[in-house]
Amino acid sequence: MALNPTGPASARTPDPGGAPVQMLACGRDAALVWDHAEAGVLDEHERTCPHCRSTVSDRDSLGGLVGRMAAQPLRPPPNVLEQVMGAVVADLRPHDLLVLAPGASLSRPAAAAALRHIVDSMDGLRARSCRIEQERPAPDPAPDGTDATIALPLRVTVTVAARFGVDLASVTARVRQMMISAGERALGVPVARVDIHVVDVWDEREDR
């Protein structure tokens, strides 16, 4: 994402629409004259008219100083983000758990991140969404919670973005297979179903 720390002169639309803000005696809008001065697109009238020139000179006298203010480095101390992440990490919502066994559960976002990682590690693929649903327990559970032999199966829906030129059919077939095996080996939960949706493609060159 392009932020604009470099200051005000970049990427301006010189003439926004809308009502005039402050009419000068010459009939021009002072706000527009200011914008034109900033963008370096003053017209003949604006360069010569004394009313416009007064606005332009205000802008010129302020411009350098404001530019320096914009360029001053201002960074938050690292502990702000650290504290935020501490709270975020601990914000494990109770309903966001997969059941591994009686009394044992796994954070659903953590499981999703692990499965996304599998996609990410494949050349030319990148996981976006990864939704995991777990089958509900049977209404008539095994007595005494001893049904601990296997966890209830998962249904996984992933969306991926692929690099141009990637053979989608074969790659997604591999993703599917790896998710099933990772689910069983790394998570310890059977994966009953994997749906893969390719939602976007990207070009390596524009991907910096």
Add this chain to the structure above:
Amino acid sequence: MSSPGSSAPPVRYHVADLAVARIAARRARAVPSVVGLRADLSQTLLGLAGTWLNPDPVPPDLRAEGVTVAVHGDRADVRVTVVTELGPNCRELALTVQGEVARAVREATGLDATVQVTIADIELP
């Protein structure tokens, strides 16, 4: 409470929640593939401005890091939140932690522990 021995005068003692929590935390942390324990929300929020997301914080003395314990008579309800890494089987790990913590609590205190294990995160390579 416990009364060891059959004819000796009964020795009564109470194991505090915090003590059980420390025992549980120590044992859980020692299980291979457990990368760490994770404090729950109300702990992390101490020091953060305002109460966020948790209107009913549990008193801090009731838990060691990542572990919540409530002792009722000769039983202890233990909740452990752990972080692991990608690779080992999460379900097996959770069951191991469950068993090891229950055993450690029983051995150290005589309490019958019910252990709930949550894997909060899987560290990726």
Add this chain to the structure above:
Amino acid sequence: MHATTDTARADAPPGSAAPASAPAPPAAPATRAVLDETTLVVRAQEGDVHAFEELARRHQDALFRVAVRVLGNRADAEDALQEALLDAWKKIGAFRGEAAFSTWMYRIVTNRCTALLRRSRPTVPVSEIGDDALASPGSHSPERAAEMDAEMAALSRAVARLPEEQRTCWVLRELEGLGYAEIAEITGAGETAVRGRIHRARTALAEGMREWR
């Protein structure tokens, strides 16, 4: 998002699809790729804290700059940033992508700044600018540096005297370099109102600095 190609859609009976001889996970060629913002947003919306952290890391400097300039001191700005990031985590599920993510984050931080100003207005005059925060390091001539710092401090004070709505718009435009339409989206004011506020701020600052020169 582009065409949805429903590529591999299959039901596998549990247990049958993963033989014990499943291959080891692939050696990741590039372990953590630099992810695009859409991907990070989607992941964060699904509760991926690492994706959220990366988003927060990318945007926090801009949010902090705005907060410092609007609030006038670093301490309050740190509070505003912290609250804004927590807000973002709580609300990210509602982000629909109708605006740029940065626009959405700017809106959250400016709302937090407004709330902080309302809370503290009676006791903390905003004009007490924390110039310490803004000291410029390493100038050649100490006198010239002092003079420039004094001029900058004068501008900071003039900015602090602006009405809050003007100040916010002015900061977004002149210091962050945003366009009128985006500022309108951030502040919820109409574009004409935004242009008016910015112009009034500009003339007030020009006036304020004229006497300084």
